[in-house]
Ligand SMILES: Nc1ncnc2c1ncn2[C@@H]1O[C@H](COP(=O)(O)OP(=O)(O)O)[C@@H](O)[C@H]1O
């Protein structure tokens with residue numbers, strides 16, 4: 001083993017140009033893999049972030065049609081339910097109670113319909129991060145304070161501190177002070193949400209301790225289990241409740257993403273195959289080039305297995321060097337991509353997702369592939385008969 | 394004297410379609426510590442015979458016994474071990490590994506055997522380099538040495554594992570007569586000091602006559618076998 005390694009190193013050093021070319025070949029393969037992989041993963045992550053970043057992963061609604069107010073099915077006495085939901089599955093990170101009702105917003109001569117969303121606003125941070133999303137003003141604290149989407153501010157030239165009127169379907173009317181504006185990066189939300197406290201919403205709609213839904217947030221690593229967790233909640237809570245999850249609501253997006261993943265894997269597999277073929281053919285030539293040396297070594301009594309280790313080690317060393325260089329190239333490529341392919345505001349067009357485990361995985365695959373590619377030359381060298389070399393001088 | 398190498402009824406036929414018989418029923422044995430030469434015209438079968446003795450080639454019929462053990466009953470790995478520990482080869486075209494220095498080449502058979510180099514063996518290798526008169530150039534790349542130096546390196550390499558037999562195929566075939574003289578004296582010296590058995594193919598009668606025994610091969614048969 002040790003001798004095989006030593007001879008492999010010498011063989012590689014004795015032909016630096018060729019060694020460098022193979023290493024470069026592997027490195028290019030690895031860097032393409034890393035770049036494409038990081039690009040696709042980044043793309044998918046940002047798409048998923050946009051889809052579920054600031055929205056509930058799972059929503060629990062009432063399924064009882066008779067208990068309707070303001071055309072909404074309601075949930076009364078939600079405290080027990082809330083506690084129960086939090087305990088259903090460890091993947092559930094947070095839950096937020098919400099009272100959602102439609103209303104009409106009036107400001108000076110204008111009016112439009114809005115969705116009044118009453119939250120326990122401290123709780124709602126878990127999903128909506130209003131403190132980060134706030135563009136101006138502050139989050140509603142007192143009753144009769146409302147926070148509006150940024151689009152409404154521009155549309156009606158509203159300012160923090162202005163008074164707006166909210167009118168419910170039943171005809172309840174109340175004046176609210178605009179406490180601030182938020183931007184949740186989704187225009188339909190920015191145009192129609194009027195966020196207020198649970199208390200204000202109860203007052204406005206004349207309801208007490210009544211909500212319309214409980215929104216659930218999963219830990220980041222578990223977002224793709226939303227459908228499974230939703231199933232479990234459905235089973236636990238029974239038919240009284242309707243459970244929605246983001247995955248079922250975004251099936252098209254998800255199938256698009258999985259198609260993209262498959263094509264990215266295909267690209268990576270083909271890159272890998274061409275790298276393996278490249279190494280295998282160059283190493284096969286190396287066996288020919290070194291057949292004289294192998295003949296001498298065998299005449300001196302090196303065993304066939306030890307002779308084959310030489311080439312396995314060559315493959316291994318080439319793989320290691322290629323992987324290291326390839327990772328450096330790949331990261332460099334990714335870095336320059338995020339530096340040069342940028343939006344007018346300086347943010348990258350696509351935020352690459354640099355996953356250390358993916359990069360390490362690509363490196364390991366390159367090393368394994370290189371060793372596998374060295375298998376054919378290794379077998380050849382173990383089969384080489386020294387007499388053929390000695391006889392033909 | 395103990396027979397260290399014995400050939401019994403050796404035939405060698407090359408080819409399958411067109412068969413050429415190169416060796417005919419060779420019976421020959423060599424004693425431990427002897428210094429032997431094999432002569433004969435080019436194409437008479439000397440190299441074929443030597444390669445069979447060195448277990449590099451297999452006879453078509455007959456048996457090779459090395460230290461009394463039949464080579465045809467050994468596995469490939471056992472043969473490799475045998476070549477490594479008991480036989481030293483010196484070929485006409487010195488066959489050093491160009492990727493290694495002279496002393497690394499000398500140490501190679503030892504490394505094949507044990508995997509690592511100890512201080513003692515390094516000293517011993519330096520001693521052998523000294524013996525063949527190459528202590529000055531021992532760290533040179535082997536490819537950067539003259540033909541005579543390479544051949545002397547090959548002899549030091551053949552000695553490193555203290556083999557009982559050294560098989561040399563025209564070791565001075567492409568050297569000038571001064572180098573030729575030096576190398577024969579060196580081998581004779583080693584034979585006397587270390588008791589190593591030498592079987593040397595040569596086309597140089599002058600050199601052959603210095604051996605204890607001359608075997609002449611003619612058309613694949615033993616034509617002469619002279620002992621002094
Ligand atoms: N692989 C082979 N196939 C066929 N004939 C061979 C082969 N090797 C050697 N020969 C023939 O065997 C004969 C003996 O060769 P060799 O042992 O090299 O002779 P020498 O060493 O005495 O010059 C020659 O005629 C040579 O052409």
Ligand SMILES: [Mg+2]
Nearest residue numbers: 439440441562
């Ligand atoms: Mg010959």
